[in-house]
Amino acid sequence: xxxxxxxxxxxxxxxxxxxxxxxxxxxxxxxxxxxxxxxxxxxxxxxxxxxxxxxxxxxxxxxxxxxxxxxxxxxxxxxxxxxxxxxxxxxxxxxxxxxxxxxxxxxxxxxxxxxxxxxxxxxxxxxxxxxxxxxxxxxxxxxxxxxxxxxxxxxxxxxxxxxxxxxxxxxxxxxxxxxxxxxxxxxxxxxxxxxxxxxxxxxxxxxxxxxxxxxxxxxxxxxxx
Amino acid sequence: xxxxxxxxxxxxxxxxxxxxxxxxxxxxxxxxxxxxxxxxxxxxxxxxxxxxxxxxxxxxxxxxxxxxxxxxxxxxxxxxxxxxxxxxxxxxxxxxxxxxxxxxxxxxxxxxxxxxxxxxxxxxxxxxxxxxxxxxxxxxxxxxxxxxxxxxxxxxxxxxxxxxxxxxxxxxxxxxxxxxxxxxxxxxxxxxxxxxxxxxxxxxxxxxxxxxxxxxxxxxxxxxxxxxxxxxxxxxxxxxxxxxxxxxxxxxxxxxxxxxxxxxxxxxxxxxxxxxxxxxxxxxxxxxxxxxxxxxxxxxxxxxxxxxxxxxxxxxxxxxxxxxxxxxxxxxxxxxxxxxxxxxxxxxxxxxxxxxxxxxxxxxxxxxxxxxxxxxxxxxxxxxxxxxxxxxxxxxxxxxxxxxxxxxxxxxxxxxxxxxxxxxxxxxxxxxxxxxxxxxxxxxxxxxxxxxxxxxxxxxxxxxxxxxxxxxxxxxxxxxxxxxxxxxxxxxxxxxxxxxxx
Numbered sequence: 001x002x003x004x005x006x007x008x009x010x011x012x013x014x015x016x017x018x019x020x021x022x023x024x025x026x027x028x029x030x031x032x033x034x035x036x037x038x039x040x041x042x043x044x045x046x047x048x049x050x051x052x053x054x055x056x057x058x059x060x061x062x063x064x065x066x067x068x069x070x071x072x073x074x075x076x077x078x079x080x081x082x083x084x085x086x087x088x089x090x091x092x093x094x095x096x097x098x099x100x101x102x103x104x105x106x107x108x109x110x111x112x113x114x115x116x117x118x119x120x121x122x123x124x125x126x127x128x129x130x131x132x133x134x135x136x137x138x139x140x141x142x143x144x145x146x147x148x149x150x151x152x153x154x155x156x157x158x159x160x161x162x163x164x165x166x167x168x169x170x171x172x173x174x175x176x177x178x179x180x181x182x183x184x185x186x187x188x189x190x191x192x193x194x195x196x197x198x199x200x201x202x203x204x205x206x207x208x209x210x211x212x213x214x215x216x217x218x219x220x221x222x223x224x225x
Numbered sequence: 226x227x228x229x230x231x232x233x234x235x236x237x238x239x240x241x242x243x244x245x246x247x248x249x250x251x252x253x254x255x256x257x258x259x260x261x262x263x264x265x266x267x268x269x270x271x272x273x274x275x276x277x278x279x280x281x282x283x284x285x286x287x288x289x290x291x292x293x294x295x296x297x298x299x300x301x302x303x304x305x306x307x308x309x310x311x312x313x314x315x316x317x318x319x320x321x322x323x324x325x326x327x328x329x330x331x332x333x334x335x336x337x338x339x340x341x342x343x344x345x346x347x348x349x350x351x352x353x354x355x356x357x358x359x360x361x362x363x364x365x366x367x368x369x370x371x372x373x374x375x376x377x378x379x380x381x382x383x384x385x386x387x388x389x390x391x392x393x394x395x396x397x398x399x400x401x402x403x404x405x406x407x408x409x410x411x412x413x414x415x416x417x418x419x420x421x422x423x424x425x426x427x428x429x430x431x432x433x434x435x436x437x438x439x440x441x442x443x444x445x446x447x448x449x450x451x452x453x454x455x456x457x458x459x460x461x462x463x464x465x466x467x468x469x470x471x472x473x474x475x476x477x478x479x480x481x482x483x484x485x486x487x488x489x490x491x492x493x494x495x496x497x498x499x500x501x502x503x504x505x506x507x508x509x510x511x512x513x514x515x516x517x518x519x520x521x522x523x524x525x526x527x528x529x530x531x532x533x534x535x536x537x538x539x540x541x542x543x544x545x546x547x548x549x550x551x552x553x554x555x556x557x558x559x560x561x562x563x564x565x566x567x568x569x570x571x572x573x574x575x576x577x578x579x580x581x582x583x584x585x586x587x588x589x590x591x592x593x594x595x596x597x598x599x600x601x602x603x604x605x606x607x608x609x610x611x612x613x614x615x616x617x618x619x620x621x622x623x624x625x626x627x628x629x630x631x632x633x634x635x636x637x638x639x640x641x642x643x644x645x646x647x648x649x650x651x652x653x654x655x656x657x658x659x660x661x662x663x664x665x666x667x668x669x670x671x672x673x674x675x676x677x678x679x680x681x682x683x684x685x686x687x688x689x690x691x692x693x694x695x696x697x698x699x700x701x702x703x704x705x706x707x708x709x710x711x712x713x714x715x716x717x718x719x720x721x722x723x724x725x726x727x
Binding site: 031038043047113199 | 300
């Protein structure tokens with residue numbers, strides 16, 4: 001019963017929360033969508049926190065998503081031991097970088113008083129959850145070898161079964177507790193997404209790569225340019 | 226030809242008395258909210274000085290504006306990919322210490338302190354942290370050359386002066402300064418718009434006012450670096466950038482912007498300019514010393530039938546064209562060529578122009594009297610500006626207003642000097658008719674122009690200084706909104722409190 005709540009109900013609830021509340025916030029309270037950068041108030045520590053954290057976690061997360069979207073190709077990629085080792089070791093390093101960055105960010109918010117005054121309660125929750133999630137991830141990767149491989153046969157089919165509305169929890173119920181915590185932590189982050197500054201992730205300005213430099217807004221344009 | 230209208234400004238620096246009334250008027254209306262305490266959308270700097278934020282003109286430090294590289298125009302801050310790569314940390318962002326930490330005083334201590342041996346004091350407390358703080362800098366910390374060995378001496382524009390010229394500026398008898406009021410230039414090629422990854426900053430097509438959509442801003446904070454004039458500010462409380470909005474709610478209802486309206490020295494002029502948007506790109510690519518000429522060339526004659534036809538084809542109303550024809554800005558910038566853009570070499574095509582201040586002449590102390598050496602031998606009346614004897618080297622002015630082209634600044638000064646000599650000849654008869662004629666020839670002007678310049682400089686009415694174009698925003702919104710619904714909703718634009726997001 002607990003497993004059903006944790007591995008079926010909780011993931012669905014978190015995704016629905018993210019979509020519904022996130023959309024509501026986007027369409028009815030868009031002003032609150034912001035990365036809430038505090039670089040203006042504290043510059044130096046942010047560099048050593050923000051840059052490693054973002055690059056580390058984005059690359060690790062990308063690997064997770066790629067393996068989920070293309071399990072067959074991922075399987076071929078790690079089919080040769082040397083490629084698996086390189087991938088895993090890269091993952092350890094990136095995770096360690098992200099952990100160091102996040103630790104720095106937390107220390108910064110604790111010690112830099114200017115940054116602390118713009119830190120909300122939800123910010124603290126988010127910082128703690130994200131740090132725990134990445135630490136758990138590195139833990140799993142280090143002590144339950146080769147996650148890049150067994151991920152394909154446990155979490156991936158479980159998530160795909162959730163996506164296809166045919167939940168199969170037997171893939172994950174037998175896993176060690178630490179692994180299960182990491183899986184649930186992922187959905188906790190998704191659940192926190194609409195309630196925190198994490199929403200800035202959805203508005204990543206990729207369009208900057210091609211939009212015209214100058215933006216001119218007309219109320220009523222008689223002649224098209 | 227793509228004729229567009231631009232609400233433009235002229236600041237006549239000779240008339241600025243440095244009273245900061247403009248700054249206070251602006252602050253009381255727009256930036257007295259939490260997170261904006263340190264912002265001065267309008268500020269008045271003492272020049273020479275390092276300005277606000279400190280050393281804003283130093284683009285080696287802040288990487289603002291554009292640069293011309295092998296025939297193309299690049300943002301100094303980043304390329305497109307670089308902009309996204311630096312999004313987690315902007316290496317060129319000024320921090321609050323580059324402005325100043327805003328503070329207030331614990332006034333209630335004066336009343337509530339328990340009885341004791343010492344006089345109660347009102348200690349300064351930070352408006353960011355709420356904690357006690359030591360004040361290290363404030364707005365206009367270097368006002369009137371205060372602390373000039375620290376501030377004025379580091380003015381980036383002094384870089385090209387000789388050692389002798391620099392040391393002159395430190396001699397008490399030769400010291401010189403003037404005021405430089407600054408607001409957003411509402412540029413034709415704004416760096417802030419181009420630097421914003423989210424595309425939240427835009428130029429209004431109808432009047433050229435540059436605004437930040439508070440709904441679209443995501444605090445990527447590239448605009449702050451991208452603007453070479455540092456006229457975009459970060460609200461650390463709401464997590465949104467803000468900037469001068471040229472008081473558009475006032476403009477739309479026919480009022481001059483607050484800083485213009487309140488200007489004590491009446492240095493400010495506001496009016497419409499028509500420009501050819503098709504030529505923006507080529508204009509920004511002109512060599513440094515030709516930028517002012519190129520900038521003047523992009524501004525079109527509002528009396529030219531071709532221009533009028535093109536403007537009408539673009540949906541510019543007759544009333545707007547009429548406003549452009551009466552624009553005091555057009556006269557100062559294009560007709561008389563007296564007003565110059567600030568730092569045109571940043572290549573954003575700023576639409577705020579400055580009439581440079583008359584330069585005081587050098588005096589020497591001799592036997593207890595100040596003596597102006599060389600007076601008279603150039604046919605110039607005493608106590609008038611003389612370019613050759615100016616305390617502030619022309620090169621400094623050229624660095625500020627003409628991309629280093631001294632000839633352009635000199636031409637402005639020759640005309641200003643001619644106006645002064647001619648008018649003084651009428652009233653105090655210092656100069657002979659020959660001298661007046663000579664000054665006019667040198668200044669490339671004539672009695673009619675001199676009279677017009679004099680009238681608009683010294684005796685303009687409110688309506689002559691501010692020819693506020695009928696923006697007819699109520700008609701523009703008609704297509705989508707009931708004007709009567711729209712009217713009470715205009716302003717800074719929040720129908721809910723600007724609450725910081727979680």
